[in-house]
Amino acid sequence: MSELHFPWLETSVLIALVGAIWVGRLRDQFVASRHSLFFNTLVLITTVGAWIDYEFINPPGRPPSEAQDFWNPLTKLMGRPIFVIDPLSAPLLSLVALLYLLVALTTLRTKIRRFSFAWTLASEAIVLATFCCEAPWLIIGLLAAGTVQPYLELRARGQNTGVYVKHMALFIAMLVIGQSFVDYEGSEGQVHSLWAIIPLLIAVFIRTGIAPFHCWMSDLFDRATFGTALLVAMPLVGAYATIRLVLPIAPDWVLRTIGWLSLISAVYAAGIALVQTDARRFFCYLYLSYSAIVLAGLEAVTPISLTGALCVWIAVSISLGGFGLTLRALEARRGRLSLQNFQGLYDHTPALAVLFMITGLASVGFPGTFGFVGTEMLVDGAVEAFPYVGVAIVVASALNGIAVVHAYFRLFTGTRHSSLVSLGIGNRERFAVVSLTALILIGGLIPQYNVSSRHRAAVRILRQRSALSSSKPVVEEEETHGHH
Amino acid sequence: MFDAFHLLGLLATDAVQLTAEFEDVSMAFKVLGLLVVGAPVAMFATLGIASLLRDRPLSERLIARCVQTGIITGLIASIVMLGLMLFWNDTQVPIEFGSWVHVKDYHFVFKFEFDKLSVPFVILTFILCGTIGAFANRYLHRERGFNRFFVLLSLFVVGMVTTSLAGTVETLFTGWELVGLSSALLVAFFHERPAPASNGLHVWIVYRVSDAALLLASIALHHMKGEGDFDKLLTGEWPMVGTPLEPNQAFFVGLLLLVAAMGKSAMVPFSGWLPRAMEGPTPSSAIFYGALSVHLGAFLLLRFSPIIERSPALQVLIVVVGLVTALFATFAGTVQTDIKSALSFASLSQVGLIFAEIGIGFRYIALVHIMGHGCLRTLQFLRAPTLLYDYRTMEDAIGERLPKFSGAWLSRAEEPVRTWYYRLAMERGYLDSILKNYIVYPFLGVLQKCDALEHRWTKMLAGNEPSKAPTSEASPTLEELL
Numbered sequence: 020m021s022e023l024h025f026p027w028l029e030t031s032v033l034i035a036l037v038g039a040i041w042v043g044r045l046r047d048q049f050v051a052s053r054h055s056l057f058f059n060t061l062v063l064i065t066t067v068g069a070w071i072d073y074e075f076i077n078p079p080g081r082p083p084s085e086a087q088d089f090w091n092p093l094t095k096l097m098g099r100p101i102f103v104i105d106p107l108s109a110p111l112l113s114l115v116a117l118l119y120l121l122v123a124l125t126t127l128r129t130k131i132r133r134f135s136f137a138w139t140l141a142s143e144a145i146v147l148a149t150f151c152c153e154a155p156w157l158i159i160g161l162l163a164a165g166t167v168q169p170y171l172e173l174r175a176r177g178q179n180t181g182v183y184v185k186h187m188a189l190f191i192a193m194l195v196i197g198q199s200f201v202d203y204e205g206s207e208g209q210v211h212s213l214w215a216i217i218p219l220l221i222a223v224f225i226r227t228g229i230a231p232f233h234c235w236m237s238d239l240f241d242r243a244t245f246g247t248a249l250l251v252a253m254p255l256v257g258a259y260a261t262i263r264l265v266l267p268i269a270p271d272w273v274l275r276t277i278g279w280l281s282l283i284s285a286v287y288a289a290g291i292a293l294v295q296t297d298a299r300r301f302f303c304y305l306y307l308s309y310s311a312i313v314l315a316g317l318e319a320v321t322p323i324s325l326t327g328a329l330c331v332w333i334a335v336s337i338s339l340g341g342f343g344l345t346l347r348a349l350e351a352r353r354g355r356l357s358l359q360n361f362q363g364l365y366d367h368t369p370a371l372a373v374l375f376m377i378t379g380l381a382s383v384g385f386p387g388t389f390g391f392v393g394t395e396m397l398v399d400g401a402v403e404a405f406p407y408v409g410v411a412i413v414v415a416s417a418l419n420g421i422a423v424v425h426a427y428f429r430l431f432t433g434t435r436h437s438s439l440v441s442l443g444i445g446n447r448e449r450f451a452v453v454s455l456t457a458l459i460l461i462g463g464l465i466p467q468y469n470v471s472s473r474h475r476a477a478v479r480i481l482r483q484r485s486a487l488s489s490s491k492p493v494v495e496e497e498e499t500h501g502h503h
Numbered sequence: 504m505f506d507a508f509h510l511l512g513l514l515a516t517d518a519v520q521l522t523a524e525f526e527d528v529s530m531a532f533k534v535l536g537l538l539v540v541g542a543p544v545a546m547f548a549t550l551g552i553a554s555l556l557r558d559r560p561l562s563e564r565l566i567a568r569c570v571q572t573g574i575i576t577g578l579i580a581s582i583v584m585l586g587l588m589l590f591w592n593d594t595q596v597p598i599e600f601g602s603w604v605h606v607k608d609y610h611f612v613f614k615f616e617f618d619k620l621s622v623p624f625v626i627l628t629f630i631l632c633g634t635i636g637a638f639a640n641r642y643l644h645r646e647r648g649f650n651r652f653f654v655l656l657s658l659f660v661v662g663m664v665t666t667s668l669a670g671t672v673e674t675l676f677t678g679w680e681l682v683g684l685s686s687a688l689l690v691a692f693f694h695e696r697p698a699p700a701s702n703g704l705h706v707w708i709v710y711r712v713s714d715a716a717l718l719l720a721s722i723a724l725h726h727m728k729g730e731g732d733f734d735k736l737l738t739g740e741w742p743m744v745g746t747p748l749e750p751n752q753a754f755f756v757g758l759l760l761l762v763a764a765m766g767k768s769a770m771v772p773f774s775g776w777l778p779r780a781m782e783g784p785t786p787s788s789a790i791f792y793g794a795l796s797v798h799l800g801a802f803l804l805l806r807f808s809p810i811i812e813r814s815p816a817l818q819v820l821i822v823v824v825g826l827v828t829a830l831f832a833t834f835a836g837t838v839q840t841d842i843k844s845a846l847s848f849a850s851l852s853q854v855g856l857i858f859a860e861i862g863i864g865f866r867y868i869a870l871v872h873i874m875g876h877g878c879l880r881t882l883q884f885l886r887a888p889t890l891l892y893d894y895r896t897m898e899d900a901i902g903e904r905l906p907k908f909s910g911a912w913l914s915r916a917e918e919p920v921r922t923w924y925y926r927l928a929m930e931r932g933y934l935d936s937i938l939k940n941y942i943v944y945p946f947l948g949v950l951q952k953c954d955a956l957e958h959r960w961t962k963m964l965a966g967n968e969p970s971k972a973p974t975s976e977a978s979p980t981l982e983e984l985l
Contacts (some may be wrong), residue, residue: 326606341603387677413719421711428691432691434695467602
C-alpha cells in the first residue's frame with residue numbers, strides 16, 4: 020500500500036477531536052464559535068492536503084489504489100491499516116470538512132447559544148474517521164458513535180427522542196447482526212446469504228432514509244437544530260456504508276431487486292416534498308429523494324450508473340448543503356418557515372433568493388450545475404439496469420424541480436414582508452453560500468475532472484465485487500481503458 | 504522529369520495554400536461561433552454576478568449598455584457567419600468546443616451546429632431580443648425589478664441561442680431548460696401579488712413535464728445510438744436529412760419529442776398555461792409567448808423532422824395535434840376580453856398550423872411561418888399597451904367609429920347554443936379543470952394522505968406525546984383569504 024507524504028488523515032481526525040475538547044472547555048459561546056471556526060478551517064486544510072497528496076501519488080491513468088498515512092502511527096499501534104484513502108473517499112473527506120466549516124460559519128449570533136460547537140467538532144471527527152475506514156467492524160462502531168450527538172442534542176432541547184432512538188437502535192442492531200453473519204459465513208469475495216445481506220440492507224436503508232424507514236429523518240428535522248439535522252443528513256453516510264458493507268457481499272440480482280425499492284422511495288419522497296407545508300420538512304424530503312436516487316444508482320452496479328451515483332452524491336452534498344444553509348439563514352431571520360402562504364422575502368434578501376434558486380436547482384440536476392452530468396449518467400445507467408423503472412429517476416427529478424420552485428415562490432414572493440430590522444444576507448453567509456454556488460457552477464461547467472475521478476472510484480468498487488458480479492469482463496475492460 | 508517535379512511542386516504549394524485557407528476558414532467560423540454563443544453568456548454572467556455580489560443592482564444605464572453590447576455582438580457575429588457560409592457555399596458548419604465529459608462508453612460533446620435551420624433562428628432571436636431589450640429599457644424605467652428583468656432576459660437569450668445552435672441532444676436540453684426557467688420566473692415578475700407567482704408555478708409545472716419528456720428522448724437516443732450527437736442521429740444537411748433509426752425506434756423517440764414540443768408550445772391539452780403566462784410584463788410576453796419561446800416546440804420538431812418523417816403514424820398525430828390546437832385557440836380566442844390573452848390565443852392558433860405544416864413535411868414553409876409570425880406577433884404585443892390610444896387616433900383620423908367584428912354565423916345561432924359556446928370558450932374548453940380534477944388533485948390527494956399517515960406513525964413511535972417542536976405559522980394571509 021502506498022503512503023501519503025504526511026499523516027493527513029490522522030491529523031485531521033486528531034485536530035477535530037482536540038478541537039472538540041478545547042471548545043467544550045470554553046464557557047462563552049461566542050468565543051467557542053470563533054475557536055471552533057479555527058479548528059474547522061484546520062481540518063479542511065488537512066483534508067484538502069490529503070486529497071491533493073493522494074492525487075499526486077495516484078495520477079489519472081494509473082489503476083487506482085488505496086494509500087495510508089505517512090508514518091502511519093495508528094497502523095503500527097493496531098497492527099493493521101486503520102485509516103486509508105482511496106479514490107472514493109479522497110474528495111469526500113474535504114467535502115465533509117467543508118460542510119462542517121460552513122455550518123459553523125453561518126451559525127448566526129441569534130442561534131449561537133443553541134448550537135453545540137464542541138459536539139459538532141466531535142461529530143466531524145467521527146464522520147471523517149468513518150470515511151477513512153474500510154474495516155467493516157470499525158465502520159459499524161463509528162456509525163454507532165455518530166448516532167450519539169443528535170440524541171444528546173434532542174435531550175438537551177427537551178424534545179421527544181422516541182422516534183430517533185427506536186430507529187437508531189434498529190439501525191445498530193441490524194448492522195451488528197448482518198456483519199456477524201458475514202463473519203460467520205466466511206471470507207471476503209464471496210456471495211453471502213440473505214441472512215447477512217438483508218439486515219445490512221435494512222441498516223443502510225434506515226441510515227439513508229429509504230421508505231418505510233425514513234420517518235426518523237423528518238422527525239429529526241422537526242426537533243433538532245437545523246445545523247445538526249443538516250450535518251446528520253448531508254455527507255450521505257448511508258451511501259458510504261452501502262459501498263463498504265453491502266456492495267462487497269451482495270450479488271447483482273439482490274441489489275437490483277432492492278434497487279426498485281430505492282427508486283420507488285425516490286419518487287415517493289419527491290411527491291411528499293411537494294405537499295409539505297413546512298420548509299424544514301420540505302428540505303428533508305428533498306434530501307430523502309436524492310439519497311434514494313444515489314442509492315438506486317449504487318444498486319444498479321453498472322459502471323455508468325455507479326459513476327453517475329458517485330457524481331450525484333458529491334453534487335447533492337454540495338448543492339443541498341448550500342440549499343440547506345440558505346434555508347437556515349432564512350429561518351434565522353423569520354423563525355420556522357411555512358410554505359402555506361407567501362412570505363414576500365425577496366425584497367429583503369434578493370441575494371438569498373438567487374442563491375436559494377441556484378442551489379435548489381443544482382440539487383435537482385439543472386443543466387450547467389454540478390449535478391447535471393451525474394444525473395444524466397445515473398439515469399442512463401439506471402435505465403439499463405432497471406428497464407422501464409429507471410425512468411422513475413426522471414419523474415423524481417421533475418417532481419423535485421417543481422417542489423423547489425414552489426418553495427421559492429412561497430418564500431420569496433407575495434406581499435412584501437414588513438420588518439423593522441434589516442433581513443439582508445450577512446457577510447459570513449454570503450461567503451458560505453457564494454463559495455458553494457461557485458463550486459456548483461464550476462463543477463457544472465467543467466465536469467470532466469469530477470466525472471473521471473468518480474469513474475475511477477466506480478471501477479475500483481466494481482473490481483472489488485468482481486467475484487460476485489456478472490460485470491467482471493466490463494470491469495476488466497474499463498481498467499484496461501483507464502490504464503491506456 | 505523536370506515538368507513532373509514542377510507539377511508536383513505546384514500541386515504541393517496549392518495544397519498548402521488550400522490547407523491554410525481551410526484552416527483560416529475553419530478558424531474564422533470557430534471565432535464567430537464563439538462570439539455568437541459567448542456574447543450572450545458574457546452578458547448574463549456580468550449581470551448575474553453583479554446581482555449576486557452587490558447589495559445594490561447596477562444602474563439602469565449600465566444594464567442597458569451591457570445588454571445592448573451582448574446582443575449586438577451576437578447579432579453581428581451571426582450575420583457575418585451567415586455571410587461567410589453563403590460566400591463559401593458551406594451550409595452546415597459544426598463547431599466543436601471539445602469533449603465536455605469523456606469516460607469509457609459515455610461522452611458529452613459540447614458542440615454547436617450552424618445550418619439553414621439554426622442560423623435564421625438565432626438571427627431572429629438576436630433581433631427580437633434586441634428590440635425587446637430596447638423597448639423594455641423605457642417601458643420598465645424605474646420599475647423595482649428592472650435589473651431582475653434584464654438578468655432573466657439575458658438568461659433567456661443564452662437558452663434560446665444554445666437551443667437553436669445545439670449540435671447534440673444534451674446541449675439542446677441545456678438551452679431548453681434555461682428557456683423554461685427564465686419564462687417561469689418572468690411570468691412571476693410582479694411577485695408582490697400571489698397570482699403571478701401561482702401562474703409562474705403553473706407554467707413551470709408544464710415545462711417540467713415537457714423537460715422530462717425531452718430528457719427521456721435524449722436518454723433513449725443515447726441508448727439507441729450510443730451518443731446524442733446530431734451527426735450520428737441525423738444524416739445529411741438540413742432540410743434534406745435522413746435518420747438511421749428504425750421506424751419503431753423513430754416512433755418511440757418522436758412521441759417523446761412531441762410531448763416535449765407540446766408542453767413548450769402550449770398545444771392541447773397543455774394550452775392552459777399560455778393565457779396565465781400573460782401575467783408577466785408586456786415585453787417578456789411579447790418575446791416569450793408571441794415570438795420565440797412558444798415556437799421552440801416547433802423548432803424541436805423541425806430539428807428532428809427526419810425522425811418524425813420516418814414514422815407516418817407520428818406525422819398524422821402531429822397534424823392532428825396542430826389542427827386541434829389551432830381550432831381550439833381560435834375558438835377560445837374569440838371571447839377573450841383582454842388584448843394580451845387574445846393575442847396569446849392568436850399566436851397559439853398559428854403555432855398549431857405550424858405544427859400541422861411540420862407534420863405534413865413542409866419544413867421550409869414552417870420555418871418561414873415561424874419567422875414571419877414571430878416578428879408580427881412581437882409588433883402586436885408591443886403595441887398592445889397603446890391599443891386604445893391607437894384606435895382613438897384612427898377613429899379621429901377617419902371621423903367615425905371603427906367597425907365592430909362579430910361572429911356572423913354565431914349571431915344566427917339559438918340563444919342556448921350561443922351561451923354554451925360562450926361558456927365553453929371562456930373556460931378554455933375546461934382543459935385546465937380536466938387536468939386539475941382528474942390528474943393533479945387526485946395525485947396530490949394521495950400524497951397528502953400518505954403524509955398524514957406518516958405523521959400518525961411518527962406520533963405513535965414518539966409514544967403519542969404532543970410535539971414540542973416549534974411549528975411554522977399556518978394561518979393564511981389576509982390577502983389570500985380575500
